[in-house]
Amino acid sequence: MTLRPCLGLPDQPCTMLARDASRCASCEALRQRQRGTVTQRFGTGWTEMSQRVIAEECGICWLCGSPGADTADHIIRRRDGGTSARDNLRAAHRACNSARG
Ligand SMILES: [Zn+2]
Ligand SMILES: [Zn+2]
Known part of the structure; x- marks a missing residue:
């Protein structure tokens, strides 16, 4: 040993x-x-994508127009066939995003 x-x-x-x-x-x-x-x-990729969307849109929420967006929202809902590609995403507040339904 x-x-x-x-x-x-x-x-x-x-x-x-x-x-x-x-x-x-x-x-x-x-x-x-x-x-x-x-x-x-280096997981998911979604976190990085939403960070990128928020940064590129200066944190302006596309639903209420106020700054401080903390997530990315799908323009075309995923259940309606929308993708998670950059051109289907806009910065949004988590609250506005879920209020939209
Ligand atoms: Zn040791
Ligand atoms: Zn908002």
Whole structure:
């Protein structure tokens, strides 16, 4: 059985000894968790698209005309065949969006 110093994490050196694996159990668990965070950050695509729509329209809600839009609304409802492409989206307040139904 060989014991080697744990490789640790880039931002967190470790003084534990790791058996067989290259990292001790706690570093390995931490590394897995950090990986998960990265995957979540590059997730859906919808968040990025709505952020882009809001930025390009200066946060002006297309339903009430006031600034402070915090989501993107479909011009043609999805149930009516509208897509989530940029040209079918307008910045809107979440409240205005749901009031529209
Ligand atoms: Zn460690
Ligand atoms: Zn509004």
